[in-house]
Amino acid sequence: MASLKALRARINSVKSTRKITSAMKMVAASKLKRAQTQAEAARPYAERMQRMLAALAVSAAGSPTAPRMLIGTGRDQVQLLIVVTADRGLAGAFNTNVGRAARTAIQRLEAEGKTVKVITVGRKGRDYLRREYASRLIGEYSFAGKKRVEFSDVDEVAARITAMLAAGEFDVCTVVYNRFMSVISQVPTESRLVPLPLPEIAPVETTGPQAQYEFEPDEEAILAALLPRNMAIQLFRALIESAAGEQGARMSAMDNATRNAGDMINRLTLNYNRTRQANITRELIEIISGAEAI
Amino acid sequence: MATTLLEIVSPDRLLLSQPVDMAVIPAAEGEMGVLPGHAPMIVLLQGGTITLHEGGRPTSRLYVSGGFAEITAERCTVLADEAIPVAEVSRKTAETRLSEADAAYAAADKMDIPMLDLVMQRQQAARAMLAAAEAA
DSSP states (O other): OHHHHHHHHHHHHHHHHHHHHHHHHHHHHHHHHHHHHHHHHHHHHHHHHHHHHHHHHHHHHSSSTOOOOHHHOOOOSSSEEEEOOOOOOOOOOHHHHHHHHHHHHHHHHHHOOOEEEEEEESHHHHHHHHHGGGGEEEEOOOOOSSSSOHHHHHHHHHHHHHHHHHTTTTTTEEEEEEEEEEEEEEEEEEEESSSOOOOOHHHHHHHSGGGGOOOEHHOOOHHHHHHHHHHHHHHHHHHHHHHHHHHHHHHHHHHHHHHHHHHHHHHHHHHHHHHHHHHHHHHHHHHHHHHHHE | OOOEEEEEEEETTEEEEEEEEOOOOOOTTTEEETTTTTTOOEEEOOOOEEEEETTTTEOOOOOOOOEEEEEEEEEEEEEEEEEEEGGGGGHHHHHHHHHHHHHHHHHSSSHHHHHHHHHHHHHHHHHHHHHHHHHH
């Protein structure tokens, strides 16, 4: 049985761990609130952009001169994956889930004979994929140390993807990220950026005169400006969802850790008290038997 | 009097949503006044100022660096890349942006037309910003 001193040290150490995890849980909770507000604030833009895109895409998608960003290059040989993770750990299986999803995707695509290129956003994703797929990594971004994701940061990544597409460096682009379902549930999701999945349009509305838009200067010019913007927005949305998910995952991971630490402290305290009692009993027996012997 | 609902949205948030009598927006091919009952349109915006008219007078002005607008009979939705009330436009930022854009123009390949267009758009947006800062 462990000595009293060792037990006491252990109890103290678990207690301080519990303090840390419960503090982290509270920090995550307040950051989660902020991330959720940000995600909600960004929604109107994305929704309206979707609506405009729907109006434009219908007419443009059929024409052979439609921009590449809308219809892709017509091939699917070179696949670009954007893997969005957090910069920090201690968030349960949050990062591992995305990492695993990305790995499965890479394996699946390579089994089909496709060429895979990977850009990671967030440090953990890079660390996860670097071991096995270092040769596929063509770029990495990390916004570590930033309080929140700014749209201008995302713009940089989007500009790079746009340039790569213009140069014909990939055919299909997919983002892998954690979709924020609720505080306790984040689902690794693949969502395609290029070619753009056409937004669903309610067929009833398109027949009305409402849907007949005029365009200025013309559809092509607007589409050419709108598509890169849309890509940045989609990416931005993935990033803020992932940021909210990270805080949610951390919150529940730290909640569990705090609870486990509590259980452990209870067990150790019980053990400590039993040992203490046993020691007292043993000492008493020694004294009594010593007195009887005289 | 009928009003049209003007909404200005930037990527991070909904900046403004209010009924106005008329909104003047900097469309790519010149300023455009939007009144209630306008024909549905989608327009590209260039750098410039959006002016809100209420009760027959201009009430407030916002600088936008570019974006899109969707106009229907009852509303006008502006998807701005960036929108700042004219009073808060910083002259210094405008000057830095203009000098950056000028430098980019000087460095740009004059044969690369799409690239040149982009740079000139930036110059134009920066000049509009400076003009807005001066007007404030």
